[in-house]
Amino acid sequence: MASVEFEHVEKVYPGGTRAVSDCNLRIDDGELMVFVGPSGCGKSTLLRLVAGLEELTRGTLRIGDRAVNDLTPQERNIAMVFQDYALYPYMTVRANLEFPLKMRKLERDEIQRRVDWAADLLDIAPLLDRLPKQLSGGQRQRVAMGRALVREPTVFLLDEPLSNLDAKLRVQVRAEIGELQRRTGTTMIYVTHDQVEAMTLGHRVAVLFEGRLQQVAPPRQLYDRPANVFVAGFIGNPPMNLFRAHVCAEPDGGGTLLVGDTRLPLSSDRFPTAQLRQLADRPLTAGARPEALHIAAAESASIAAVVEQLESLGHETLVHAVLESDRSVRLVARLQGMPDFEVNAAVRVQIDPQQIYLFGENGKALGG
Numbered sequence: 001m002a003s004v005e006f007e008h009v010e011k012v013y014p015g016g017t018r019a020v021s022d023c024n025l026r027i028d029d030g031e032l033m034v035f036v037g038p039s040g041c042g043k044s045t046l047l048r049l050v051a052g053l054e055e056l057t058r059g060t061l062r063i064g065d066r067a068v069n070d071l072t073p074q075e076r077n078i079a080m081v082f083q084d085y086a087l088y089p090y091m092t093v094r095a096n097l098e099f100p101l102k103m104r105k106l107e108r109d110e111i112q113r114r115v116d117w118a119a120d121l122l123d124i125a126p127l128l129d130r131l132p133k134q135l136s137g138g139q140r141q142r143v144a145m146g147r148a149l150v151r152e153p154t155v156f157l158l159d160e161p162l163s164n165l166d167a168k169l170r171v172q173v174r175a176e177i178g179e180l181q182r183r184t185g186t187t188m189i190y191v192t193h194d195q196v197e198a199m200t201l202g203h204r205v206a207v208l209f210e211g212r213l214q215q216v217a218p219p220r221q222l223y224d225r226p227a228n229v230f231v232a233g234f235i236g237n238p239p240m241n242l243f244r245a246h247v248c249a250e251p252d253g254g255g256t257l258l259v260g261d262t263r264l265p266l267s268s269d270r271f272p273t274a275q276l277r278q279l280a281d282r283p284l285t286a287g288a289r290p291e292a293l294h295i296a297a298a299e300s301a302s303i304a305a306v307v308e309q310l311e312s313l314g315h316e317t318l319v320h321a322v323l324e325s326d327r328s329v330r331l332v333a334r335l336q337g338m339p340d341f342e343v344n345a346a347v348r349v350q351i352d353p354q355q356i357y358l359f360g361e362n363g364k365a366l367g368g
Contacts, residue, residue, distance in 0.1 A: 001187050002064035002154040003029045004050060009059035011045055011211075019045040021211045023059070032181045032188045034202030036195055037234070042211040043191045047157050050189060051078050063155060079148035080157040083164055085140045087132040093143050094128040100151050118146040121183070122176075138169045145180065156181075156188045162197065174201060195235055199223070207231050229363040232287050238318060238332045240357070241293070245286035247271075247279040247358070255279075257286055257356060260325035262303045267353040271367045279366070285359040290318065292355035293333035295347050302348035305331065312338060321347065 004027040011020040020042045027033045035043035048054040049061060052073035060067050068076050087096050097118060101111045119125040122142045132140055141161060148156060158177070162170045178201050181188050192198055198205045199219040207214045207222065207230075215227040226232035232240045246258040247266070255276035256263040266276065296302040304324035311318040316336055323329040324346070331349060341347060358366040 001029050001185060003027060003031075003062075004033075004155055004187065004189065005060075005062040006046070007060040007062070009046075009049065009061060010057045011042075011049060011054060012057045019211050020049070023213060025206060025213060025216060027187065027189060029187055030185045032178070032190065032201060032203045034190045034192060034198040034205045035208060036192055036198035036205055037208035037214075039193060040210075041208040043193075043206075043208050044159055045211075046208075047080075047159055047189060047191050050076075050155065051080050051157055052076050077151070077154045078157060079151050079153035079155075080159065081141075081144050081148050081161050083160040083162075085132070085144045085164075087140060087143060087147075089132050092129055092131060093124060093135070096132070096143060097128075097147050097150055100147060104151075114150040114152070118149045121149070121180070122146050136169075137165045138173050141165065141173055142176070145177070149180075149184070149186075154187065156186045158188065158190045160192055161190075162192070162194075170197075177201065195237065199235070207234060209234075225365070226357070227365055229285055229287075229359045232357060232359070232365075236289060238290050238334070240287045240289050241331050242285055242287045242359075243329045243331075245284055246281060247276055247284060249273070249277045249280040257358075259286065259303055260323045260329065262325075263301075264303070264351055264356070265301055265353045266356060270354065270356070271358065275367065279358070283361065284366075285363070287357040287359065288351045288355055290332045290334035292352040293319075293331060294350045294352070295319070295333065295335065295339065295341075296350040297348070302350045303331075305347050305349045307341060307343050307345045307347060310339070310343060319347075321349065 006023045006025045009020060009023040012018045035046060037043050049056060056069055061069055063076060097115045098111055101114060119128060122145060124142050124146060127139060162173055165173060174197055190201060202219055204216055204218055205222055206216045209230050215222060215231045222235050233242055247255050248258055249255045254268050254273055255266045257266055305321040306324055307319060307321050309320035316334055317339055319333040319335055321331050360366055
């Protein structure tokens with residue numbers, strides 16, 4: 001096992017396409033790091049750079065205490081699991097597990113020990129004599145992970161390993177991967193576009209956009225303290241409500257947020273009066289998670305809106321609404337249970353002042 005460190009790493013493909021820009025990141029020994037972001041953000045490229053399947057354009061990549069820029073994939077002792085499993089179809093499960101060990105010319109007893117260990121760990125011992133075509137998707141994925149584990153790698157790489165599984169299997173195998181990492185203590189780098197996987201699996205999560213790291217933090221911190229507008233709008237399902245607004249400093253201290261023609265109170269704990277005065281009358285982006293929005297009975301400190309759509313999920317309902325004063329501003333509220341109003345209903349929306357976020361013109365988060 002080993003740490004992984006990116007030092008000013010860049011990757012530019014022939015033709016000028018820049019996939020990764022100035023990446024600086026340390027992944028600790030025994031950590032499960034998740035790379036997440038939209039398609040084309042550079043997350044799989046970073047994984048392939050670690051594996052040695054791509055060459056760095058600039059910078060240094062370290063695994064443990066040594067730079068590996070000039071090492072071949074075989075010399076790095078990295079194991080990688082792909083989304084399409086990449087099993088040999090004509091080999092049994094046992095033969096698939098043994099193959100990388102035979103290539104390394106290990107002793108027969110050592111091969112047997114490692115295969116039995118991985119089979120027991122992943123609960124695939126009853127499958128050892130079957131062919132891949134006789135296995136379910138979840139079983140194939142466990143075999144692919146077993147084939148990587150038997151090599152006893154220093155770093156374990158997983159490239160969207162659950163994308164070919166149905167929803168139920170994804171939940172099951174996701175839990176198995178988390179448990180596997182806890183039991184082995186192996187350094188893992190996991191790539192996904194699915195933020196549910198990222199938030200439930202990662203010790204820390206690295207959010208990427210257009211080849212750049214936007215924020216690296218534990219899942220809870222990403223959700224509660226997004227570093228910028230992109231992270232705020234990407235993390236969360238539904239994502240954070242984001243809309244243009246202005247801050248108004250009040251004569252008696254504190255401030256309010258002007259949304260459309262309505263003033264909403266701002267928390268002095270999150271936004272000190274001195275900061276609010278500096279922000280007054282500057283165009284800002286405000287944000288609030290769907291669970292911070294409530295349907296109000298009174299008109300005070302609430303926004304007039306019209307319901308456009310209701311998504312009932314049984315235990316909760318997602319209410320999609322537009323502001324009455326500005327129909328370009330759309331809000332989503334997450335309400336418990338089933339509301340007693342319908343589409344086109346006029347409602348008043350309150351936003352919890354403690355859960356209002358502000359972002360500057362450069363997109364960076366403001367406040368505490």
